[in-house]
Structures are given as C-alpha cells and as structure tokens.
Amino acid sequence: MDFLHSISLGFQVAFQPMNFFLAFVGCLVGTLVGVLPGLGPAAAISLLLPASFYLSPVGAIILLAGIYYGAMYGGSTTSVLVNIPGEAASVVTCFDGYQMAKQGRAGPALAVSAIGSFIAGTLSVLGLMFLAPPLAKVALKFGSPEYTSLMILGFVILTFLAKTSMPKALIMAAFGLFLSTIGLDAVSGDTRFTFSIIELMDGVGLVPVVMGLFGISEVLLNLEEMYAKKEILVAKISNLFPTRKDWRKFIPASLRGTVVGFFLGILPGGGAILSSFVSYAVEKRISKYPDKFGTGVIEGVASPESANNSATGGAFIPLVTLGIPANVVMAILLGALMIHGITPGPMLISEQPNLFWGLIASMYIGNLMLLVLNLPLIGIWVQLLRVPYNILFPLIILFCLVGVYSINNSIVDILIMIVFSVIGYLMKKTDYEGAPLVLALVLGGMFENSLRQSLIMSDGSLTIFFSRPISCGFILTAIVLLFVPLIFKRRVLAVGMEKED
Amino acid sequence: MNRYDSLTSLVWFLVGTGIVIYTSLTLRIGTIKQPGTGFLPLLCGMCIAGLGLIVFFKSKGIRKKSSAESFWKKKPLFQILITIGILLGYAIFLERLGFILATFILMLLIITQVARTSWLIGFLESLIATGCCYLLFGYLLKIQLPKGWLGF
Numbered sequence: 001m002d003f004l005h006s007i008s009l010g011f012q013v014a015f016q017p018m019n020f021f022l023a024f025v026g027c028l029v030g031t032l033v034g035v036l037p038g039l040g041p042a043a044a045i046s047l048l049l050p051a052s053f054y055l056s057p058v059g060a061i062i063l064l065a066g067i068y069y070g071a072m073y074g075g076s077t078t079s080v081l082v083n084i085p086g087e088a089a090s091v092v093t094c095f096d097g098y099q100m101a102k103q104g105r106a107g108p109a110l111a112v113s114a115i116g117s118f119i120a121g122t123l124s125v126l127g128l129m130f131l132a133p134p135l136a137k138v139a140l141k142f143g144s145p146e147y148t149s150l151m152i153l154g155f156v157i158l159t160f161l162a163k164t165s166m167p168k169a170l171i172m173a174a175f176g177l178f179l180s181t182i183g184l185d186a187v188s189g190d191t192r193f194t195f196s197i198i199e200l201m202d203g204v205g206l207v208p209v210v211m212g213l214f215g216i217s218e219v220l221l222n223l224e225e226m227y228a229k230k231e232i233l234v235a236k237i238s239n240l241f242p243t244r245k246d247w248r249k250f251i252p253a254s255l256r257g258t259v260v261g262f263f264l265g266i267l268p269g270g271g272a273i274l275s276s277f278v279s280y281a282v283e284k285r286i287s288k289y290p291d292k293f294g295t296g297v298i299e300g301v302a303s304p305e306s307a308n309n310s311a312t313g314g315a316f317i318p319l320v321t322l323g324i325p326a327n328v329v330m331a332i333l334l335g336a337l338m339i340h341g342i343t344p345g346p347m348l349i350s351e352q353p354n355l356f357w358g359l360i361a362s363m364y365i366g367n368l369m370l371l372v373l374n375l376p377l378i379g380i381w382v383q384l385l386r387v388p389y390n391i392l393f394p395l396i397i398l399f400c401l402v403g404v405y406s407i408n409n410s411i412v413d414i415l416i417m418i419v420f421s422v423i424g425y426l427m428k429k430t431d432y433e434g435a436p437l438v439l440a441l442v443l444g445g446m447f448e449n450s451l452r453q454s455l456i457m458s459d460g461s462l463t464i465f466f467s468r469p470i471s472c473g474f475i476l477t478a479i480v481l482l483f484v485p486l487i488f489k490r491r492v493l494a495v496g497m498e499k500e501d
Numbered sequence: 502m503n504r505y506d507s508l509t510s511l512v513w514f515l516v517g518t519g520i521v522i523y524t525s526l527t528l529r530i531g532t533i534k535q536p537g538t539g540f541l542p543l544l545c546g547m548c549i550a551g552l553g554l555i556v557f558f559k560s561k562g563i564r565k566k567s568s569a570e571s572f573w574k575k576k577p578l579f580q581i582l583i584t585i586g587i588l589l590g591y592a593i594f595l596e597r598l599g600f601i602l603a604t605f606i607l608m609l610l611i612i613t614q615v616a617r618t619s620w621l622i623g624f625l626e627s628l629i630a631t632g633c634c635y636l637l638f639g640y641l642l643k644i645q646l647p648k649g650w651l652g653f
Contacts, residue, residue, distance in 0.1 A: 167556050
C-alpha cells in the first residue's frame with residue numbers, strides 16, 4: 001500500500017505541466033544528442049546544467065535524466081542508417097544494424113532498437129523502483145570506513161574498466177582527487193592551492209571542468225576531422241515492422257540485454273558503453289550461429305540496444321542510495337543535485353520522496369515519449385546529420401561560454417574551462433580518459449572527509465578498513481581488481497571496448 | 502599504449518613531484534592519526550608521480566611505429582590555436598566590451614576564421630546567435646550579463 005502511495009505520488013509530480021514539459025524537452029534534446037556524433041550525453045547535460053539551476057530540483061533532475069536516457073535511444077538511429085554511432089554506447093549497434101540496413105532491413109533494425117530500448121528502459125525503471133528503497137536501508141548502516149572503501153572500490157573499478165591503460169586511468173583519478181582539494185579545507189578552514197584567487201576559495205567548479213573536458217575539447221578534436229569531408233550514405237527505410245520470426249528472436253535477446261545492462265549499470269565505473277559491449281559478447285557466446293554476428297543478425301541489434309538503455313536505470317541506484325555516482329553522467333547529476341542543496345544518499349528517498357518517485361514516474365513517461373519520438377521521426381533525425389559541423393560547433397562553443405559564465409558571473413570559470421579544454425584535447429590525443437578525473441573531482445570532498453574521519457576514529461590504524469565486514473569486502477575486491485591486470489596481461493572486459501578505437 | 506606515453510608520463514611525474522614539494526612547503530600535512538590540510542594533496546601528488554614513472558617504464562618496452570601519423574595535423578592545429586586564442590580574448594574582453602558586443606565579435610571571428618564561412622553568412626549567423634542567446638539567458642532566465650563600457 002505504501003509502495004502504491006509512493007508511485008502515485010510520483011505520477012502526480014511527473015504529470016505536473018512543467019515537469020511533463022521538462023521530461024519531453026529532456027527526451028528531445030537527448031535524442032538529438034544521441035543522433036549527432038561528436039556530442040555525448042555528458043557534454044549535453046553539462047551544457048544544460050546552468051539552465052537547470054533556475055528550475056526546481058525535481059524539474060532539473062527530470063530534465064537532465066531525460067537527456068541521458070534519450071541519448072541512448074537516439075544513438076541507434078545513425079548507427080543503423082549511416083554506420084555512424086551517435087554516441088559511444090551505440091558503437092556495437094553498427095556491427096549488425098548497418099548490415100541489416102544494407103540488406104534492405106533498416107526498418108526492422110530501427111524498430112527493434114526502439115522497441116528493445118523501450119522494454120529495457122521500462123524494466124530498468126521497475127528494477128530501480130524495487131531495488132533502491134531496500135538498498136538505501138542497508139546503506140544507513142554505512143559509516144566513514146565503509147564510504148571510504150566503497151569510493152576506493154569505485155575509483156578502482158572505473159580505472160579497471162578503462163579503455164586504455166590502468167595506470168593512466170589511475171593518474172586521472174589521482175589528479176581529479178587533487179583538484180577536489182583546491183579551495184577551503186572543510187575541517188581546518190585553511191586555503192589550499194588558491195594562489196590568492198578569491199574565486200578558487202570555493203574550489204574548482206564541476207561545470208567548467210566538465211564543459212572543458214567533454215564540450216570544447218570535443219569541438220577542438222572534431223575541428224581536425226572537419227577538413228576531411230565525409231560522404232554520408234543513408235540506407236533507405238522500406239518496412240518498419242519486424243516479422244514474426246524477428247519478434248521470436250529479438251524479445252529473448254532484448255530481455256537478456258536488459259538484465260546484463262541493468263546490473264553492469266549499477267557497478268561504479270560501469271554504464272551504458274560497457275553494458276552494450278558485454279551484452280553483445282554474451283549474445284554471441286550463447287547464439288547457435290555466432291559466426292553470423294556482424295553480418296546483420298537481429299539479436300546483435302536488440303541485445304546491446306536494450307543493455308545500454310537498462311544501464312541508465314541501473315546507474316541511478318548507487319546515486320540515490322549511496323550518493324555515489326556510477327559513471328560520469330551520474331557524477332554530473334550528483335553535482336546538479338548538490339547545487340540545488342540536495343545531497344543524494346540513503347536518506348534521499350525518505351527525505352525527498354517527491355524527487356525520487358517523481359523521477360521514477362517521469363522515466364516511465366519519458367520511455368513512452370521516446371518510443372513516439374524515435375519511430376515516426378526517424379526521417380527528421382537523419383536529416384539532422386546533414387547540418388554542417390561548421391554551423392553547429394560555433395553554437396556549442398557559445399553555449400559553453402555563456403553557460404559557464406552564468407553560474408557565478410565569473411571570468412575565472414571561463415578561464416578554467418579553457419584550460420580544461422586544452423587539457424581534455426591533449427588527453428584525448430594521448431589516450432587519457434576524462435571519466436576517472438570527473439568522478440574523483442565530484443567525490444573528492446566526500447572521500448577526504450570520510451578518510452580523515454576513519455583515520456581519526458582508528459587512531460591512525462588502517463586495519464579499520466579490514467575489521468568491518470562491509471568495508472573489508474569492498475577493499476579486498478579493490479585489491480583483487482588492482483592486481484588482476486598484472487596477472488592477466490590482457491583484460492578480457494576491455495577487449496570489446498578496444499575495438500571501438 | 503600511446504606512442505607519446507614516455508613524454509606524457511614524464512609530464513605527470515613532474516606534476517606529481519611539484520604537488521608534493523608545494524604541499525610539503527606550504528600546507529600542514531599532519532600525521533596518520535591526525536591528518537592535516539595537506540594530507541590528501543600529498544598522497545595525490547605521490548600517486549601521480551609514482552604512476553607517471555610506471556607508465557614511463559611500461560612505455561619503454563613498446564616499439565614505436567615509424568610510419569605513424571603526426572600528432573599535429575598542420576592545418577587543423579592552426580585552427581585549434583586560433584579557437585583557443587579567440588576564447589581567451591573573449592574571457593579577457595567580455596566584461597569590458599559587454600556581453601552583446603563581445604559575443605557578436607566572438608561568433609563572427611569563429612565562424613569566419615575557424616569555420617571558414619563567408620563574412621556575410623558569418624555576420625548574419627553571429628547576429629542571430631547573439632540575439633537568441635541574449636534573449637534566452639539575459640531576458641528569459643534573467644542572468645546578469647556584463648554590460649561593459651558601452652552600456653549593453
């Protein structure tokens with residue numbers, strides 16, 4: 001009864017005209033971002049982050065979450081029709097999706113990815129709804145040592161799953177942690193690394209860093225490609241509906257992808273990209289005709305597309321129960337909530353029921369909106385690919401500049417963004433990933449406080465992390481993951497992701 | 502491994518060492534029983550320097566391809582440097598020139614010099630983009646945008 005009351009409260013919140021409109025805008029922008037290569041959900045969310053400060057906390061999270069799961073829907077369209085993944089999680093969809101399109105089956109491929117996305121998105125919201133409240137109760141038992149070890153585990157998992165080398169990803173995490181220490185020390189009130197710049201007293205802002213690393217640096221990188229003119233070959237769509245045989249094949253594949261994606265989405269460091277690769281690998285392994293994968297097999301489209309959508313629901317679980325973001329998009333959402341004065345964690349569901357249940361309900365509605373947006377409007381989305389990049393990128397730059405300035409009316413924020421654009425550009429050229437840096441920057445303050453509290457509690461003994469069972473479990477897992485790459489030179493999970501390069 | 506790893510790892514080693522030295526000289530490190538202000542930055546600096554060394558030694562074992570393409574492509578590099586220069590100029594002159602004028606000049610320069618569009622199209626696109634941006638941020642969202650010397 002309590003549960004029904006909560007979900008009806010959620011729908012009341014989500015159906016408020018403003019929130020309904022924001023869910024629609026989020027889905028629309030998300031689909032657009034998914035369709036356009038070179039602009040990922042992290043960049044799009046950071047672009048709209050400043051605008052969300054003027055909304056209510058519920059409205060802001062509904063809008064930003066809509067962009068995230070909307071991008072997962074939109075990414076498949078261009079993968080299937082033009083063999084260009086709109087965002088990284090749709091890379092796998094190209095393998096079989098484009099082959100289907102070349103065989104004249106673009107319609108069923110697009111329908112399968114949209115319907116599979118809808119099934120996965122809806123089921124993952126159900127999973128989030130049922131799993132988050134009991135997990136939040138468990139999280140109430142967490143003290144400083146548990147939080148410290150969980151965050152260490154999060155950093156290690158993220159670096160373990162890094163596309164490039166693990167030491168390089170660890171450097172990024174350590175650098176992100178260092179950046180988080182700039183400003184006033186919360187315990188002593190001393191200033192650190194501010195060099196008498198007043199604006200740095202509050203620390204390095206998340207928005208300028210994210211916009212620099214994911215927004216402007218992406219533009220700089222794309223400028224290199226702008227001169228190499230690419231011809232886009234668009235496959236024709238004849239019949240949209242899958243045959244009965246297709247349905248029989250894709251529904252089980254979609255359900256398997258949903259389960260794989262949801263649980264990988266929960267893992268700190270997991271997320272949509274990893275989910276799509278792993279689900280494709282799983283589907284290929286259990287298939288009766290694995291050698292046909294890559295030639296236009298419907299399961300090869302259904303499973304990864306379902307996985308990357310269900311991962312978005314899964315990724316919300318650590319955020320709303322522990323206050324720990326599972327990936328970089330969740331880290332930006334955490335930053336957005338904190339700017340609104342809301343600290344996600346075990347108390348979020350009981351203290352902010354409007355926000356949690358409103359978000360859940362809006363995700364149900366959003367999934368329906370996306371089904372409507374994606375299938376009939378495919379033609380329009382493909383036309384968008386023809387918008388020349390030299391018209392698009394000045395607007396992206398302008399949005400980043402004004403967005404960053406509008407937060408604190410500070411020129412220093414613009415300069416920070418420019419510095420991180422250059423750093424991000426060089427990082428991309430030299431295979432350093434931005435995600436561990438951003439995650440560490442967001443979690444840094446929380447990590448430092450809990451580490452210091454744990455050490456003071458234990459009188460300087462590190463055994464506190466091993467003497468408490470939950471903390472010990474996290475730390476041991478982190479140690480195992482740190483040493484696995486030394487034992488097995490090639491990390492199995494990264495293999496699929498390396499294909500992307 | 503990337504073929505520039507030996508260079509980038511040395512940069513990270515220097516960054517880490519710099520953090521360690523600066524932290525040790527200016528902040529209170531404390532003890533493991535009572536960690537001070539500089540405790541975490543010192544740990545981070547040590548990790549960055551140590552991991553930089555690991556990447557450096559790992560990169561030594563990689564045979565480099567002599568035919569690999571250059572890090573910088575000449576023409577785009579020029580465009581990238583111009584873009585960064587224009588952005589820095591915007592940051593410096595935004596509060597002096599005011600939002601509307603600074604943004605118009607920024608857009609005009611990027612569209613004509615980086616995107617290589619004609620001056621007429623650049624002028625029109627800059628005008629529309631600046632106007633829409635002012636309408637959205639300044640008028641609808643009521644953000645305080647700098648007015649500058651000219652008062653707009």
